[in-house]
Amino acid sequence: MIKRQTMPLQDKNIRNKNFDEVALGFELKQIKIEASRCLNCKNPLCVKACPVNINIPKFIKEIIKDDYEEAYSTIYKENIMPGVCGRVCPQEKQCEGACVLGIKQESVSIGALERFLGDYSLENNIFNKENIIENNLKVAIVGSGPAGLSAAASLRRLGYSCDIYEALHDFGGVLRYGIPEFRLPKSIVDEEINRLKNLNINFHKNTIIGKTLTVDQLFNEYNYKAIFVATGAGLPKSLHIKGENLNGVYYANEFLTRVNLMKAYQFPNSPTPIKVGDVVCVVGGGNVAMDAARVAKRLGAKEVFVLYRRDMEALPARREEINHAIEEKIDFRLCLNPVELIGEDYILKTVKAEIMKLGEKDSSGRKRPIPTGKYKTFKIDSCIIAIGQNPNPILKNTTNNLKVDQKDRIIVENCQTSIPGVFAGGDIVTGAATVIEAMGAGKRAAESINKYIKSTL
Ligand SMILES: Cc1cc2nc3c(=O)[nH]c(=O)nc-3n(C[C@H](O)[C@H](O)[C@H](O)COP(=O)(O)OP(=O)(O)OC[C@H]3O[C@@H](n4cnc5c(N)ncnc54)[C@H](O)[C@@H]3O)c2cc1C
Structure with missing residues (x-):
């Protein structure tokens, strides 16, 4: 039996006086050992338990073959932020919680493998050049947290032009302003967001939708075909x-x-x-x-x-x-x-x-x-x-007919709100949840937005 590898950590008496990352990441030797523990199940429950359905056994097999570039690409197709998610996902409740090896032994350390590939790709400047066929249709995204970023990436891949509007002076939502440096270094957030800029997503900071611009203005003056609201739960x-x-x-x-x-x-x-x-x-x-x-x-x-x-x-x-x-x-x-x-x-x-x-x-x-x-x-x-x-009520208070529940969470059906063409996802819909659930919501909303826009053409 090969034992689950232990994450190396900064010494407890030193780290409580600095903001450097606590978890140091696996060494390559540990990555190889950990990957070799995967049972490569026929019916991989880990994939079902992942809110963005990453093909986990496939990327682990590619690690075993030393093909880190392909392994990264397998993850990136489903998850645009492996460096972030490898660090902050509650894997014990998601992929690792469903890992079959975990029934009799300890589950495979999937999060640490994901983190390794995210970091490897950044260190070695590996980036998939995506072949985007433009459709010249515009979508506005409100909020640059994980839900907004993931929706933008999925919509770009479908050919939409995407503008992200963010209230703050920097992008990333809770990844930027909430999760501390010692758990999620800002350099990782910066670099993974920069990759989205390579997808030609347009980022607009210091723009509060509901104050600087309204939803009506986005439709009538800026001609967006749809709007995705991903404003989180920051109140x-x-x-x-x-x-x-x-x-x-x-x-x-x-x-x-x-x-x-x-x-x-x-x-x-x-x-x-x-x-x-x-x-x-x-x-x-x-x-x-x-x-x-x-x-x-x-x-x-x-x-x-x-x-x-x-x-x-x-x-x-x-x-x-x-x-x-x-x-x-x-x-x-x-x-x-x-x-x-x-x-x-x-x-x-x-x-x-x-x-x-x-x-x-x-x-x-x-x-x-x-x-x-x-x-x-x-x-x-x-x-x-x-x-x-709780969700911030600015958008609700300035947008006619936007239905919310008693906790100010936006009510959606198939990601669409009570206003045709306005979609919502992430914490603004579920209440405070997780990064990967918000990213899953962004992906699903992109599919719904695509269907909706096609139906209006
Ligand atoms: C301190 C903290 C630690 C956490 N740690 C973890 C963790 O370790 N693992 C994990 O999985 N989850 C964690 N979470 C939860 C996770 O971060 C959230 O579930 C996730 O970020 C939700 O994503 P989102 O895109 O829906 O919203 P957010 O990340 O909140 O992003 C919303 C963005 O919208 C912007 N915005 C709001 N209103 C407007 C407006 N009117 N116009 C324009 N922009 C607007 C906000 O400024 C923000 O940037 C943590 C949360 C907090 C607060």
Whole structure:
């Protein structure tokens, strides 16, 4: 039995003081060993479990033959960002979760192989020149996150001219402003997006659709045949407790945006510091909370703790992220629910949290947290709230007849919204999900847009 290879990591006591990548990637020797573990199943469940259906056994066979160029090309046909997805996909729930080898042994490390090929292609400048037959029809894409980027690539391959409109001053959505450098280096995001520029996708920054331009204008003045809305879920949820407006309280999105997009992680080489102080409390137990806590530690906080209202078992973050956080000396204070943030002269000083006990399982399958009426207080310098995100309502508020549900998610049928010719996908439809699910939605929307436009000609 050949054992699953272990990902080499930066030392835990060094990495919690820098923003360099934590996971270092497999060496070539490990890639060969890992590829040789694939059973090459007749009915590859890993392909079905991948939201963009990459032909995984095929690219692994090509790795075994040392044909890395072909292996990269096999992935790139289905996934335009293997360097990104190899790093951030929750593979344990997708391809690796379905790997047949995983039933009796450990699954093949598919994500690490994908990452290797993405990096190999960038390092060796391997890029498929695509033969695009132009059809002279225009589609507008709103939002440059994974859903928008993937829809644009699929539509270009079908011959459409694609314009991506992005509200921020740089492209990539959460890949750019949310996921920290130590998990996803910005150089990988830059290079994989640059490849899309080679496909002649037009990128427009600083353009908020719903403010700078409206959906009506895109149709009537710019003559787009269809619009794909991929605006994500970037609006933070609030705790709705006293003291949330004190200095020192951040929402994870604004905190991470300041650190990533505005490059506070490079201070003093960037002019945008962010103050965290010595003791930081992060509220929430998901992946965003883990990212915020690990960033705060790297920014120099002496003590960072996660406040979560259930127990360790119920933490929704990926196990890998929780383990990395523990190794980096992030503390977990569990069964605690913040009820008040207390300050002096408008400056945050203390968090007051109610002790919870766990009751019967609720509809989420986790034990319901029940208030006990007993409290604990902790002295803190800053508090980062990471309890989830909702879609931003700008587009809904400025577009007549665009139907959304009670959580402001756009309602679609076969990727089409309530407005003919307007399609939507990614987090704006599903609520906060994953990079690869957003990319899958972008691909499916491109097919629906193609059918729709053909039917109108
Ligand atoms: C901190 C954090 C960490 C995460 N980590 C992971 C991870 O490790 N693995 C994983 O799979 N998923 C992760 N996710 C989730 C994942 O990033 C999202 O599910 C994914 O990015 C959704 O893609 P999207 O294209 O739908 O939206 P987004 O990535 O949110 O992109 C939407 C884009 O639209 C732009 N936009 C919004 N409104 C407008 C407008 N009116 N006009 C023009 N542009 C607009 C936004 O500025 C943004 O650039 C993480 C999320 C966060 C917040």
